[in-house]
Amino acid sequence: MRTDTGQVFHLKDYAPTDFVVDRIDLTFELDPAETKVISRVLMKRRAGVSRSAPLVFDGDELTLDSVQLDGNDIDPADFDVTPENLTIRNLPAEATFEITVNTTIAPEANTSLMGLYRTGNIYCTQCEAEGFRRITYFYDRPDVLAVYTVTIISRKDDARLMLSNGNYLGGGNYDEGRHFAAWFDPHPKPSYLFALVAGDLGVIEDTFTTMDEREVALRIYVEHGKEKRAAYAMDALKRSMRWDEETFGRAYDLDIFMIVAVSDFNMGAMENKGLNVFNDKYVLADPETATDADYANIEAIIAHEYFHNWTGNRITCRDWFQLCLKEGLTVFRDHAFSADQRSAPVKRIAEIRLLKAHQFPEDAGPLAHPVRPESYREINNFYTATVYEKGSEVVGMLRTIVGADAFRQGMDLYFERHDGQAVTIEDFLACFAEASSRDLMQFSLWYSQAGTPSVSVSTSWDEAKSTFTVTLEQSLQPTPGQPRKEVMHIPLAYGLLLEDGSEHKGSPSGAGASSAAAGVLHLTRRKQSVTFADVASRPVLSINRGFSAPVNLAMEQSSADLAHIARHDADGVARWQAINDHATRHLVAAARLARDGRPLPASDELCAILTAVAGDESLEPAFRAQALTLPAESDIAREIGSNIEPDSIRAAREAVIADVARAGRELFSTLANQAPGGPYSPDAGSAGLRALAGIALSYASIAEASPARAAAVFAAADNMTVMAQALQVLAHHFPGTGAATDALAAFEARFADNPLVIDKWFAIQAMAPGAATLDRVRELMTSRHFDRMNPNRVRALIGSFSAGNPTGFNRADGAGFRLLADEVTAIDKRNPQLAARLLTAMRSWRSLEPVRQEEARLALVAILGAAQLSTDVSDIVQRTLAG
Incomplete structure (x- = not known):
């Protein structure tokens, strides 16, 4: 872990490197505890750079084994090395030369998940933004583009499959008990796009013919037994490739495009040239384990990483x-x-x-x-x-x-x-x-x-x-x-x-x-x-139709004008915005009255608008579902702006939801039964119908003041979307009831061996509104399913609670803040990136009322007082306190 040095980098200080890199040849001799890395870099001094200027490569917690110039050991007087830098002096003034750097790294001990690490039995890399320097000493910056050749050597019982960027050159037996694979990427790239994956994985394969009639091999690698769950990702990839050709004229440029799904990953995915590495939650899907939202996210993130091939890879920063x-x-x-x-x-x-x-x-x-x-x-x-x-x-x-x-x-x-x-x-x-x-x-x-x-x-x-x-x-x-x-x-x-x-x-x-x-x-x-x-x-x-500009709009419009837009505007986004503005205005007024202990305003007008939209079959079901989803507690707090008291916001919102539920009881009861039947399909139309049925189930259950309907839907569900909708209704609106307890237990038992589904189980419980949820979160932290080493698990429980549960997290006694502070401090020691991102949940602490503000401040100060904070966490906590 890099501890905070206080160094600040400024855009105005940018300068190109003193040396230009032409090519880098990497050899990896894989071993969980002692991986040998040999880096041969062909380079020359940039024109106009002083003959006395040294070469300074970046490193991060590295141990140097040896360093050579053109195959000969460099005189120790001509180089200095620390875990963070390798400085070499007296290099040629004009001629091209080769620097060879030998390092040893320990993938299985790399808990930061940056550089080369081992997850389960898989070797994996993550080099953006500054992870390559954890592999070898090099110019780890995006403006140094080079052609890469990579040779991977491994014991056959350790890594049967060995992948890197570019096109496959070949492989075979290296010596007794070991084998090798070689890869070449003809497109110059920065070090942050380097990738290596090795292990034993299953694969699904397909092909794609580009607009210039080149056949590209497509492969998605997953854990054995999960191949069928990657089919939708493959379909999304092919659609993305065709769309980029048709919309932007961009064709793919290598012989092969590969995706690898791993379970331990700090990000959603990474666009490494020709070898995308994904968090497996954005690859694996089937009706029993993935929701409509999961399918949509897979489609979007597969596309995003593929589109980077041109906007990020071929042209970079x-x-x-x-x-x-x-x-x-x-x-x-x-x-x-x-x-x-x-x-x-x-x-x-x-x-x-x-x-x-x-x-x-x-x-x-x-x-x-x-x-x-x-x-x-x-x-x-x-x-x-x-x-x-x-x-x-x-x-x-x-x-x-x-x-x-x-x-x-x-x-x-x-x-x-x-x-x-x-x-x-x-x-x-x-x-x-x-x-x-x-x-x-x-x-x-x-x-x-x-x-x-x-x-x-x-x-x-x-x-x-x-x-x-x-x-x-x-x-x-x-x-x-x-x-x-x-x-x-x-x-x-x-x-x-x-x-x-x-x-x-x-x-x-x-x-x-x-x-x-x-x-x-x-x-x-x-x-x-x-x-x-x-x-x-x-x-x-x-x-601001279509939200054409990301601005806060201040405009006095009557309820009648908003209703007119909601009924007649040709722009669907504007229609939704008018409905949402009306709901926000009403909820803000109700929250202020609730804080003062005064009676809440009548919701008749809002109820009439929402029930009219709910019953309007000329509108897309997905649009109706969006319109019926009231602004969240955090949205209401943002509109109020300061002196936020979360409990009053929650009380007001729940009261308004109850009003809407009662006003449309019969309609919601009907809509709740209209989820599409037959085999599950993730298409947008079917997903919209399920979304409408899901929000209607919530309203109908609230109107009936009974968990019975949701419990019946949960028991009969034949896909994860409907099951998760019903479970959320039970856990959030009927907590502690036998129906909620039984459903949570049944869900856990059924999906105990599926980490991605158990993440949903954690998140649903962590976001159940109310101060009492903190105790449940503490209990879940002792669950056999909770793995602090897995970022997905931590985000599902700790992240969902701190960022998605305003009343539970922002408790007046500060217990929620202290829980996050303790977890951030502990996680920082092994995975600073994850810790820092969790901590952003406290970015709005100054908008809280004074008692909660002080509790939040004390928690932030406690983090700052911890020994050896990483730069990641120290930076966030200092900026959060100073703002």
């Missing part, structure tokens, strides 16, 4: 400050893929929910940072919702501003101009500026300014002149390190709905009226107005 250039752009691409594969409006609603639940709080708290940070202490801590999700939103805004045609031209230019390079945001934006003939300097502020802009909207209707004026004003709150902000370019899609539900077709006049595509207002000043002429009747403004 110059430095880690440009991380959003590969991640935000590739999230945009996988979102577009999922929208095409499924319902575009429903997919977009899910994206908005995710953004507001995770990225907006990040922007509003002490961990706020720009999409492209200016500095960092630990790069692992910047794999955030801001880089990924907001980064995707910024690319979406770029497409809105330049238009679909110019966006595609810009992407084509980007691929053509920068293939094989490590580039910057400026390089990316220059392609779109050229393709669209637009100045994108103001737009580029989205990459450099932290925080969520707020846009206030006011309207004025002049009946006598038949004009309608819209006034927009933007404001940007200070964030850590950025007390003053420049005015942003904010594209706001809009529509004017007339009394009969039709849409006004005229264009506005005034500042911001010009648009790259019809129906977009461009807010480029602090305040500006546009006026619509010849408006036949008082319109209702629908603005």
Whole structure:
């Protein structure tokens, strides 16, 4: 574990390496305790670099065995070595030379899951962001691109299968009792994309013919006996490959594409060139063990990692400050893929929910940072919702501003101009500026300014002149390190709905009226107005349609106007947003009254809207399910903003849910019985029907004040989606009842040998609302199923509790904070990355009421006082306390 040195890295300090790498040849002699790594690096001094400049390679907890120059041992006076660096002096001034580095590492002792580690009987690597330096001394940075040849040697009884990046060169017997396999990747890549997997795995195989008529072998490797559960992942891969050809003109470029699924993995997946390594939860699925959400996630993440082949691998980042250039752009691409594969409006609603639940709080708290940070202490801590999700939103805004045609031209230019390079945001934006003939300097502020802009909207209707004026004003709150902000370019899609539900077709006049595509207002000043002429009747403004910009919108709209949008807007996302805004407004008012001990407001109007949507068969079932899912407790807390008292929010929300349940009792009873019958299918239509039946089951059970219906559904369920829905209703709404206890026990007994399903069992219980859940979490931590060494298990229990249970975690007595502090401190000693990500659950602690604030502060201080904190955790806790 690297302890915190306090070193801060700055974007402004970027400089290229003194030496240029042409090729690296790696040989691994695998052994669980003593793996020998031989690295031969062909390189030369960069032109113009001083003859006295030394070569400095990165390392992390490494032990050097030997180092040679052109095959000869280097004089000890000419090099210095520490576990973190290898420095070599007196190297050739102009000639190409070869440095050979020999190290020994212990994969089975590597609990950080970075570098080369052993999980079960499988050797596996994870090198992003700085894991390669745990394998050998090298330039471990994304702008050093080299061609890799890899030879893997192993005992036959230790690793029958040996994989690495690129195309297979061959293999066979190495000596008595050992064998080897060799791989060559012709595409220059940075060290973070290196991969090695070795062990004994099952495989499913297929082929794909590219648009240039090349046949590519496809292989997905999983644990033996789980091959059938990888079929959907293979189908998603083939659909992703075809979609990228049709949508972006990008064909695959190697002879083989491989995916390996492992159970111990810090991330969701990793896009290593030609050899993707996945957390097995995003590969394995069958109806009995995976929910509709699991299938959708598999589809999206398979696509995401494949799309990285061009946006991340063929074109990579110059430095880690440009991380959003590969991640935000590739999230945009996988979102577009999922929208095409499924319902575009429903997919977009899910994206908005995710953004507001995770990225907006990040922007509003002490961990706020720009999409492209200016500095960092630990790069692992910047794999955030801001880089990924907001980064995707910024690319979406770029497409809105330049238009679909110019966006595609810009992407084509980007691929053509920068293939094989490590580039910057400026390089990316220059392609779109050229393709669209637009100045994108103001737009580029989205990459450099932290925080969520707020846009206030006011309207004025002049009946006598038949004009309608819209006034927009933007404001940007200070964030850590950025007390003053420049005015942003904010594209706001809009529509004017007339009394009969039709849409006004005229264009506005005034500042911001010009648009790259019809129906977009461009807010480029602090305040500006546009006026619509010849408006036949008082319109209702629908603005930020499709959530065209990730902003907080402040607009006074009557319940009648919101209802008008919900009934008539052609944009499905806007219809959902109107329903959600109405529900949020009502829930915030109810929470404030509950805190003061006053009677809650009547929910009649909201009940009427929601029951009308629930019964409207002209709407997609998946859309109806989204509309019926009320804003979460965390959403309500975010709207309130400060002095948060979680118990009152929970009480108000549960009261409103009960009102809706009673108002639509008969309808929900009917809908709860309408899950599709017959063999399970993960298609979007069937999944939508199950989603609607699931939310209806929850409402119907609450209205009946009985667990009987959910218990019957649980007992009869023939797929994991329906079973998990029923189990959640029982555990969350009827905790402690015999029905809930029996169902949890039955679920555990049935799936005791399936870790991914047991993760669901942990998570459902950890997120059961209420302060008493803490005791259950403590009990579950002693379960035979709980494995602190497995990141999935820790996230399922500790992560679900701290990030997904506002009342249970944010207890007034501070017990929830102390539990997390203890776990973070313990986990940090073996897996700093996992510990740091768990700790982000405390990013909004200052928004709590004073008693809880102080308890949270004390827990954070306790973590900071622990001995030998990693850089990962120290960075998060210090920023969280300072914000």
